Each structure stands twice: as C-alpha cells, then as structure tokens.
Amino acid sequence: MAGLSVVTLLLGATREFLIALELRASGAADLFFRGLVAVSAARVVGLSLYRSRWIPAPREVLGTELLRQERWVSLAMAGAGIAALLAIVGPRAWTDPTVWVFAVSVTLAVHGSAMRALAERAGRERRGFALEWGIPLGTIAGATLLPGGALGPALGLMVGLAVGVAGVWPAARCPGGHDTKDMPLGTRGRTAALLLDALVYANLGLLDAALSHLFPVGGFARLNYAYLFVNAAIMVPSAAATVVALRASAGDPARAHAGLRRWAVLGGLAGAGAVATVGLLFAWSPAAAAVDGAIGWNVSEQTGVLILWSAPFAGLRLANTIGRQPQVAADPRALVSWDLAGIAGRALILGFGAATIGLIASPIGLAFAELVQLGAWWRAPRRSKA
Secondary structure, eight states, rough: HHHHHHHHHHHHHHHHHHHHHOOSSSSHHHHHHHHHHHHHHHHHHHHHHHHHHHHTTTTOOOOHHHHHHHHHHHHHHHHHHHHHHHHHHHHTTTTTTHHHHHHHHHHHHHHHHHHHHHHHHOOOOOGGOOOHHHHHHHHHHHHHHHOOOOOOHHHHHHHHHHHHHHHHHHTSOOOOBBEEEEEEEOOHHHHHHHHHHIIIIIIIHHHHTGGGGOOOTTTHHHHHHHHHHHHHHHHHHHHHHHHHHHHHSSSOOHHHHHHHHEEEEEEEEHHHHHEEEHHHHHHSHHHHHHHHHHHHHOOOOOOOOHHHHHHHHHHHHHHHHHHTTHHHHHGGGGGGHHHHHHHOOOHHHHHHHHHGGGGGGGHHHHHHHHHHHHGSSSSSSOOOOO
C-alpha cells in the first residue's frame, strides 16, 4: 500500500507540473485549483461517511442494498458539494463551462467515495486506487490534449473520475462486512463527529479556496504549487504514522497515549526538518534555476519562501497525525471543539493577513490551527460516556 501511495504522489506531482507549465500563476489556474478542492472535499467527506456507516454493517447486507438505502444521502451530499463549489468560485465564474464540468465531477466524487467504501468493506482496498490514479491521469491527459486553459484539465479530471468509478464498481459488488455477533458497538454522535472532523480538519484546502479571492490573481495557484512540495515531504510518513497510531490505540488508548506522545514529538521535528530542507533547496540557485527552466517561468523564489513558512505547520501536522489517534479511537466528539476553534482562528488570520502579509498568511493560519489541535490530545484521551 505504501508503494501505491508513492505512485499516487508522483502522479499528483506530474499533474501540478503540467498545470504550472500551462496555466502558470493565472486566474485560470486559480479556477482549476478551486474546483479541485471542491472535488477533493466531496471525496473525503463522502468516504468518511460511508466508511463509518457501511464497514461495520452485517455481512448479510449486500453492497447494492446499502447503495439503495443511502441514495438520498448521496444526492444531498452531491447537492451540497455543488453549492459549495459555486460559492467557492464566485458568481462571476458561473458562466464558465469549466465550473459545470467540476459540478459533474463533484457528483462523481460522491458516488466514487461510496464505491471505494464498499470495496474496502469487501477487503479490496487496492481497487480504491483506480479512483486515486484516475483523477491525476485524467487531468494530465486533459491538460495535454486541450492545453491553454482550465477546461481541458477539468474535463480530463471528470473522465478520470468516471473511469475510476467504473474500475471500482466490480469490487464494490463483492460481499463483505462483519458477522452480526462481531459488529462493533456505536457511540451516539460518533459518525457526526467523524464527519465534522473530516470536513474541518482533514480538508485543509477548503478554507483557503473559499477565501482565495482575497489574494492577488494567481495567488491561490502559487499556494498549491508550494503545498505540493510540503505534502510530498510529509505524505508517506503521515500515512504510515496514521496506521501505526490507530493500531497502537485500538486496544487501550490511554495506555498507548504516553508512547504515542513521544513519537509525535519526534515525528513533528522530523516533518518540520524535512519541509525546511526542501525550502532551503529552493533557495539554492542551481536547484531554483533547474525548476524555473523546466517550468518556463520564475516559480521558485516565492515557492521557496512559502515552503519555509510551512515548516512549522508540517511539523505540527505530523505530530497531530500521530498524537490525536487515541482520541479518535476513544471518543472523536472531543475533537469537535478544537477543530472549530482552529478553523475560526485560521479564518481570522487569512481574512486579515491576506491584505497585510500576503500569501504567507495561509501557512501561518495552518500552523495556528495545528497548534490549537495539540490541546485535543496532549492529555490522556477522554473516555466516551455513552
């Protein structure tokens, strides 16, 4: 699975490279990344919902029956996702056909998350990478065949999503689930808390996209180019840390807490160091010249600054990825207040900082939200009372 994740990362990097090559830091690039954020949010929230509702379902309930039962929920999520997309891009962009291509992609993303959850329920997790790879591969094909604007990559993304959904569908029809006697006991409000956590904490780009109109034209694209390198530095360690932390906290979260806290500190230092190293590499003139030469315009100078400012966020993010898992296992409802406090502070920093300090308001806001999140797990996890 780690190897498949690396391939996903490389495909995403290739996609970002082509967007930077074709659209540079332009309004068209901003529009593409705003649409991409809306599609990603629909996928993350949908997958969180369907995983929490379907994976514990009894084995005798067929996947097709689960799909039928949740059809109205899926339609509501697609409608909410399209409304969010339209709000993010703003009324001036509603006449652009690219926006409506992304609206179709949001609907496909919700349906695809349902297919992936059913595939995981059936023990076919690897089939889910048909979706993970379909999106960047389709975008790459669209940007290559229809260059010069956001419509080509958006069409490619939509086709890639459709192909990915078709690829996952056979696995989604396979039987799976728990024996009834082994079904895990639920907690009141657990599903809602997990969904809210996925929406507020996991979807980092959603708030930036919503407030991206405060930045100069092309600013949101520049942020995405910088965050590509930040995510590359911490993606694989974050995925591994999540799995290890979840397994360690599955038996007794309180017992695992002290050990995980030590690992969280070490992981945070390592994550911040890795991102800082990447940022300093951009300050090295031969590396910067190579990047600028490959892309064809001066992208390295501001990107390197943004990456360096992102080092505190990266370290805190990796620390939280490790440290908060016992609380996720014990009672995710305790995370909600910290999630909301973090995003509120981040919104204020973005809102006021965009006009005064520019793009670096984004990594500063991210670091603040992660700093707040430390309060959710630094002490021993709170036990559920229901």
